[in-house]
Amino acid sequence: MQRLVLIFAVLIGVVALLVLGVVNVSRLDRPDWPKVKVFGYGSFTNSWGPGPRLKALFEETCQCTIEFIESSDSGFILQRIKLDGPEHGPDMVIGLDQFDLEIAEGQLAWQKISLNLVPLDPDIAAAIPDSPLVPFDWGVVALVARRSELLAPLTSLDDLLRSDLINRIAIQNPASSSPGQQFLTWVIRAKGIEAAETYLRALLQQVHSITPGWSEAYGLFTKRVVATTVSYTTSPVYHKIEEGSDDYMAMEFVEGHPVQIEFLGIPANCRQCALAQEFAALMLSAAGQKIIMEKSYMFPIRAGVAAESEIFAAVPKFKTLPLGQDLKQAQQERYLDLWSRIRRGG
Amino acid sequence: MPTTWTKKLSFADGSLVLVGLLLIFLLSPYLLILRFLEAPFRWQADEFIWALRNSLVQAFFSAICSVVLGVFGALVLVSWAPVSPVRRWLDTLMVLPGFLPPIFLMIALLSLGSEFPRGVIGIVVAHALACFGLVATSLARRMEQKLVAYSQVGAVLGATRLMFIRWVAWPLMRKDLASAFILVFLVCLGSFSIPFVMGTGVGITLEVLIYEKIRNAGAWGQAVSYSLAQSFLVLILVWPRQKMLNSRSVGGASEQIVPTKAGKGLLQLLPMPMGAWLVLIIVGALFVSYLRSVYLGFSRWEALQPILVAAIAPMMATFSFAAAVGCLLALTALLTIYCLPNRRWENFLMSYLAPSTALSAFAFLTLGGASGVVRLFLAAGVLVLLNITALMRMGLIRQLKDLRLQMRLAEILGAGRALTFRKVVYPQMISSVLYSSGIGAVWAAGDFAVTRLFTRGDTMLGLVVQSLASGYRLELAGAMSVVLLLVSAAVFLAFLGASYVVDKKS
Numbered sequence: 001m002q003r004l005v006l007i008f009a010v011l012i013g014v015v016a017l018l019v020l021g022v023v024n025v026s027r028l029d030r031p032d033w034p035k036v037k038v039f040g041y042g043s044f045t046n047s048w049g050p051g052p053r054l055k056a057l058f059e060e061t062c063q064c065t066i067e068f069i070e071s072s073d074s075g076f077i078l079q080r081i082k083l084d085g086p087e088h089g090p091d092m093v094i095g096l097d098q099f100d101l102e103i104a105e106g107q108l109a110w111q112k113i114s115l116n117l118v119p120l121d122p123d124i125a126a127a128i129p130d131s132p133l134v135p136f137d138w139g140v141v142a143l144v145a146r147r148s149e150l151l152a153p154l155t156s157l158d159d160l161l162r163s164d165l166i167n168r169i170a171i172q173n174p175a176s177s178s179p180g181q182q183f184l185t186w187v188i189r190a191k192g193i194e195a196a197e198t199y200l201r202a203l204l205q206q207v208h209s210i211t212p213g214w215s216e217a218y219g220l221f222t223k224r225v226v227a228t229t230v231s232y233t234t235s236p237v238y239h240k241i242e243e244g245s246d247d248y249m250a251m252e253f254v255e256g257h258p259v260q261i262e263f264l265g266i267p268a269n270c271r272q273c274a275l276a277q278e279f280a281a282l283m284l285s286a287a288g289q290k291i292i293m294e295k296s297y298m299f300p301i302r303a304g305v306a307a308e309s310e311i312f313a314a315v316p317k318f319k320t321l322p323l324g325q326d327l328k329q330a331q332q333e334r335y336l337d338l339w340s341r342i343r344r345g346g
Numbered sequence: 347m348p349t350t351w352t353k354k355l356s357f358a359d360g361s362l363v364l365v366g367l368l369l370i371f372l373l374s375p376y377l378l379i380l381r382f383l384e385a386p387f388r389w390q391a392d393e394f395i396w397a398l399r400n401s402l403v404q405a406f407f408s409a410i411c412s413v414v415l416g417v418f419g420a421l422v423l424v425s426w427a428p429v430s431p432v433r434r435w436l437d438t439l440m441v442l443p444g445f446l447p448p449i450f451l452m453i454a455l456l457s458l459g460s461e462f463p464r465g466v467i468g469i470v471v472a473h474a475l476a477c478f479g480l481v482a483t484s485l486a487r488r489m490e491q492k493l494v495a496y497s498q499v500g501a502v503l504g505a506t507r508l509m510f511i512r513w514v515a516w517p518l519m520r521k522d523l524a525s526a527f528i529l530v531f532l533v534c535l536g537s538f539s540i541p542f543v544m545g546t547g548v549g550i551t552l553e554v555l556i557y558e559k560i561r562n563a564g565a566w567g568q569a570v571s572y573s574l575a576q577s578f579l580v581l582i583l584v585w586p587r588q589k590m591l592n593s594r595s596v597g598g599a600s601e602q603i604v605p606t607k608a609g610k611g612l613l614q615l616l617p618m619p620m621g622a623w624l625v626l627i628i629v630g631a632l633f634v635s636y637l638r639s640v641y642l643g644f645s646r647w648e649a650l651q652p653i654l655v656a657a658i659a660p661m662m663a664t665f666s667f668a669a670a671v672g673c674l675l676a677l678t679a680l681l682t683i684y685c686l687p688n689r690r691w692e693n694f695l696m697s698y699l700a701p702s703t704a705l706s707a708f709a710f711l712t713l714g715g716a717s718g719v720v721r722l723f724l725a726a727g728v729l730v731l732l733n734i735t736a737l738m739r740m741g742l743i744r745q746l747k748d749l750r751l752q753m754r755l756a757e758i759l760g761a762g763r764a765l766t767f768r769k770v771v772y773p774q775m776i777s778s779v780l781y782s783s784g785i786g787a788v789w790a791a792g793d794f795a796v797t798r799l800f801t802r803g804d805t806m807l808g809l810v811v812q813s814l815a816s817g818y819r820l821e822l823a824g825a826m827s828v829v830l831l832l833v834s835a836a837v838f839l840a841f842l843g844a845s846y847v848v849d850k851k852s
Binding site: 043046047079173204207209211219223242336343 | 390396456464547548554558708804
């Protein structure tokens, strides 16, 4: 009897996996249509992100299927491509940031995507590096806070060391998060490497948490555990649209602000290259850019799209820092080594 | 009959081949990833030592705190008879924090406010809260197996509680305390999500450092070498202790629990019924904190409603996937048990530390598989790999030890390994195996780190919760975690039901 129960249980398990697998496979829709494999990070491809709307729009006309394959975060996308091998490789990659470019170009050959027909937002055009990967959105990194909570808005990185902010700041770990890496680079560029080391040691005494990623830090912020955290100038837009709250603000610092640019690319060994190029064109079109802006709460790279939205047009324009040598992998490794030393107390 | 009785593995009964296959499975992440290693890689000794020290310190103090709290919890539990409803409720309340996927405990702890400590202290507190219930229930059971008769005699002879603890309970329970310590130490050393979130970036452990190495620059060489070094060190640290514990064992079969009036504890000299209030306060505080976080999500009902509707398919998928992982865990546990008792195999199981989550998941990803079914099998395989030894250590190996007398007798009477397994071990173990697998299934239901890599889109509830959290919708993520909780409960109840049915039949 017990043996029967066990066999039955194993069978149920196997059947459950099969059913689940079939459900997954059935998501590929029409098997006779070409399938464009797109690697992206979770918050782009999930149902709240821009991915599904872009997919639906594209599939209306392309006679093809877009298949999103997720990675938990952009840092893992390139690792995933490497391990999956060329036969399972993607036709398109979405969500690499400027720190990933050198590794991406070193690891894979990429098809050229033309930006010639895209009128670029003048605020970002000069910062776009020469690369076969092209940007599709961008954001300005800033500290965000609630107007009702701060004694006085912060105006510089040094203000983060104010006594009223002891145990009231959450930053992200540069070793496991893109915004954290942006913040580390920001401090080093603003202060120089030696002063940055001193500053970061002092800041570590001050912060409540160094979280593994953006969502944990922002969670502490929205739960009012901390008063400020590193996010984007567009973050208050979310609270205005979704919650009708005007209480949130991004604060301009005298040092200038780093920009985060997100890129898409088409690997040279793509199988559905033409369709991938068309999907890239859709993402860079006015309609695609609007979807990305509204779903990701990031700025479009195409000129004029943000201006059409009253709320996005009203986002304050902060002085930004140009992209520099910090993009080099070796430089970033040095910065992360410094961070590693600081957090070890060495 | 000493519990040190062991049986050689052999080709004839298939146990040698089976152990070989299980060893390959447990070590497969290293074997699979080897072909991607590019020499030379940077070995940063100071960084490794720092993270290893953090790992060892947090695991050591987590284990100490868990055992201390666990002893206290056990004294509370033994105040009531095992069949008493109060005892069952307390049992459930205590194991709940460790039994649920870590995401729930972390939501509760993070919602406690800015005063909750972070870094190593935060990790230790979180681990202790997660593990003390498991220690308490297992110690309570052992106390009742070992101390009941002595307690009755002691009470008649007028011994005080202190005298009983000093002269009877401590010498007899020392080995169990050491086993509980090692069990929690290994669980905490291999823990990823709690140190990842609570470590605040400055108290990071080796598991988290390995994740960082893979994420940042695909430093597979460093990641594998750190992971191997950690596993090897643990093996060196734990194996001799394990051998010593085995060699000092006395009293093989479990002693019979003397039945008493329902509701009354079996140990007259140890109970601490008032401690139940403290347990209720600790677990109640976590529960209220969690509910506060959930309330914010439900207060945005309009935004939540479409997400709930869209979550019907992920609910079913989560249930199926978790059930499948539970079944695979049960199968793997039975295969593992088949090869016991064997001292080396048992020592390996008690000392083995699974490779880090990220390393294991990426290693299995290299097996490819374009089809959804294959990928799901691979995801299930990773979760089985990560959880099987913890489940074995949580009570199955101990329970098997209690059957050694019967197994030895069966052998003396001429039964082979297969027959002994079929007629002696299997009927008495299957219920516990299913119960443990149910716990593993619950952990699988709450997973998002592994399933994210193997599935497309938000096909599981854990993924839905994580997606919401990473896209500004944190309070909705809290609300959706309730749905995940319900599905997890349903999966566990299914296994509990199966365990109950099998128990009645055997």
